[in-house]
Amino acid sequence: VPDRIWWKDGTVYQIYPASYKDSNNDGLGDIPGIVSKIDYIKDLGIDIVWLSPMYDSPQHDMGYDISNYEAVYPPYGTVADLETLIEACHSRGLRLILDLVINHTSDEHQWFKESRRSKADPKRDWYIWRPAKYAADGTRMPPNNWRSFFSGSAWQWDEHTQEYYLHLFATQQPDLNWENATTRRAIYDSAMEFWLQKGVDGFRVDTVNMYSKGTELPDAPVIDQGIFEQPASSLFCNGPRMHEFLREMNTQVLSKYDTMTVGELPGTPDPKHVLRYVGSGDKQLNMIFQFDIVDLGGGKTHKYEYEGYQLSEMKAIVAKWQQFIDGSDGWTTVFCENHDQGRSVSRFASDAPEWRERSSKLLAIMMCALTGTLFIYQGQEIGMINAPTTWPIEDYKDIESLNYYHSVAKRTNNDTEAVAHVMKSIQILGRDHARLPMQWDSTPYAGFTGKKDGAWMRTHDLYKEINVASQLNAPDSVLNFWKKMLQTRKAQKDLFIHGRFEGFDMDNQETFVFGKTFGKDRAVVALNFTDSEQPFKRPQVQGKLQLLVSNVGGVDGTEDMLSPYEGRVYLAL
Ligand code: TEU
Known part of the structure; x- marks a missing residue:
């Protein structure tokens, strides 16, 4: 009989603070807003809340660019508000996990400000700096051809110290140098201990397999013809010291607390490799998010070159990640949405008016019947769907979509077909779809904000048809179906969870x-x-x-x- 650890049987609910509930009518969600909805979350049948980054940040990547791990982004509230949230969860038997973003910081983090001061600065080595290369004609070139996740080179030239720094994500998200033991200790203290001592129950660990990149940083093979920067995740994911770092993090920090960890594991298709991360003997992570399911249909050169998929592919993926723990002591996760993905009803079933409710329930059945820890994303429980296809690119806000859209427009000289294809891909896979304000009721701006001119992000046109208030009292609603499915899953734990x-x-x-x-x-x-x-x-x-x-x-x-x-x-x- 598998051990019944809380993080195995628990259902996790992900909250994106910017878009959950605005309590002070500034158009942005906040922590007091979340506190006001804790009973709703409890009533849904949730056990664990995962809060996406609420740390202080200049918000180039919605808070995944952290300028201070020990402070809260002021529009979201204060550290005291976060303590109130911890207490609100714990007093109802809920646990709270935070997002741990330690592959990179913001370029406005004090550590980076010091690092970029001079080559001799004690913190210079806390980030990844390299000298330029020079082409035969003397043109200055970055140290290698890696493409950043948000388009363009993964290297940024620093005029002041005349070197490049590495950023796998936005230019404003410099990568920390995990090779440096002092840096690692500072990360553990500031990003982890600070919050664990306040009572948080663990972490969702951002990009957990990118910390170790080796020191050679070789060029990536050319896949995307006619452009210098190339996708390079096979070179920076799962580097040589990855497992050593995670064991260290576990020994030095996590093992002292009763926590759960779930790490993001892109670019890791081999189940045997995944087992190294989650096998209980090796003490690294409790579980991971493997990306096959959410990458379905994405293009080979870039996710926003959508290619579509067949149902048999989706089935094979589900089977692969259900079965990889058979006979092992590892554990798995079940999810089809998060803040980086299009809405599952729109992607995997049908958001047509006549089918969308049934489709939402269909996916709820699938999710609730699968083995592993179940993660659902805010709004999934009411069957929220992608933004309408009539929205122009100007209504999208995410750096990933906008950068790629504009890079293709520029690269192809506004080729109608190429740009339309990217737009279509964004309409399916864009990260913004999950970031629309939560639809609470049929009042203006879906009851998310009382701000006169609306929320930071456009509200879905269909909020009057799809919202919490109208579903709460409708016995056949998607919301009530999710509640029932979550209860069924718990009532038959052996079968469905294990x-x-x-x-x-x-x-x-x-x-x-x-x-x-x-x-x-x-x-x-x-x-x-x-x-x-x-x-x-x-x-x-x-x-x-x-x-x-x-x-x-x-x-x-x-x-x-x-x-x-x-x-x-x-x-x-
Ligand atoms: O995402 C990490 C990641 O691996 C990317 O593939 C991500 O899924 C992105 O959508 C690329 O298509 C995490 C966060 O979930 C994401 O929101 C952040 O932007 C990113 O890390 C950087 O911190």
């Missing part, structure tokens, strides 16, 4: 049928991912299938036919 996954008919492009087994118990889940009727091929399992839950209220149509976007969970008795 059971062994088995996929059936995996090449079928219309339906996803899978089994979950624990001891003698067995469940069968049948999901129709199309807008037409599909045959339900009963898998070869022993016993009679008894319907436990469905997203259409009983069986719609017949036993062996699934109606559009119908989802069912059976117990095999």
Whole structure:
């Protein structure tokens, strides 16, 4: 019997502070706003709250550019407000985890200000500085051809000290030098101990496999023709000292507390490698977010060159990351949304008016039936969908989308087709979709803010149709369905949270049928991912299938036919 550790059985709810609830009508969400919604979160059936960065920051990347780990971004509140939030969670039996962003800081962090002062500064080595290279014609070139996540070179020239610094993300997010032990200790003290001592229950660890980059920093192979900067994640992810650093972090900090950690693990397709991070013996991380599911459909040269995907690919990904822990002591996660992704209903099912509620419930069934710690993102519980396709690029705010859009426009000389393709990709995958204000009710700006001229980010056109208030009292709403599914998941923990996954008919492009087994118990889940009727091929399992839950209220149509976007969970008795 797997041990019933709180972070395995718990459901996590992610909050994006800018967009959750504005309590002081300045157009931006804040911590008192979150505190005012804690009962709502508890009532949904949540156990753990994950708060995206609320630290002081110049906000070039929505707070993932931190200028002071020990302070709160003033428009969000104060350290005292955060203490109130910890207390509000704990007094209701909820835990609170923070976002730990320690691959880089803001260029306005005191450490970087000192580092860039001079080559002789004691903190020079806290960041990654390199001299320029020179082309044959004498042109100054960056140390290598790495592309940053937000387009352009990953190197920024510093006039003052005549060297480049590395930034895998925005120019304003210089990468810390983890090779330096003093730097590592400062990170542990400032970013971790400071908050652990205040009672936070752990961390979601940003870009956790990028700390160790080696010291050679070689050029990446050319994949994107006709441009200097190349995607290089295979070169900076999972570097030589990665596991050593995480063991150190665990020994020196985490092991002293009863915490949970979940690390972001992009660029790591090999399950055996992932197991090194999450195996319980090695004491590195409790679990990770593997990126296959959220990368689905993204282009090979850039995510915003959308290519689409087939259902069989999605099924294979789910199966792979469900099964990689079979027979091991590792653990996994279940998620299909976060603040970096388009809304799951729009991406993986249908946000058409006639199907969007059913689609949301279909995905809720899938999520709640899978093994691992379940993460849901604010608004997912009411079936929030992507921004309308009528919104122009000017309504988007995210640095990743805007930089890529403008770089393609520039690079292709405003080629209509190329730009339209990027726009279409952003309409599906853009990070902004998840960052629209939370839709609380049908009052102006969805009840998110009382500010006269609206929130920092445009409110979804459909907030009157999709909001918390209207769903709370509607028995068949998406919100109430999520509540029911979360209860079902808990009531049958063995099967749903800990059971062994088995996929059936995996090449079928219309339906996803899978089994979950624990001891003698067995469940069968049948999901129709199309807008037409599909045959339900009963898998070869022993016993009679008894319907436990469905997203259409009983069986719609017949036993062996699934109606559009119908989802069912059976117990095999
Ligand atoms: O994202 C890290 C990451 O690996 C990127 O792939 C990210 O998913 C991005 O969307 C690229 O498409 C984390 C945070 O989740 C993200 O919000 C931050 O911008 C980033 O780190 C930098 O801190």
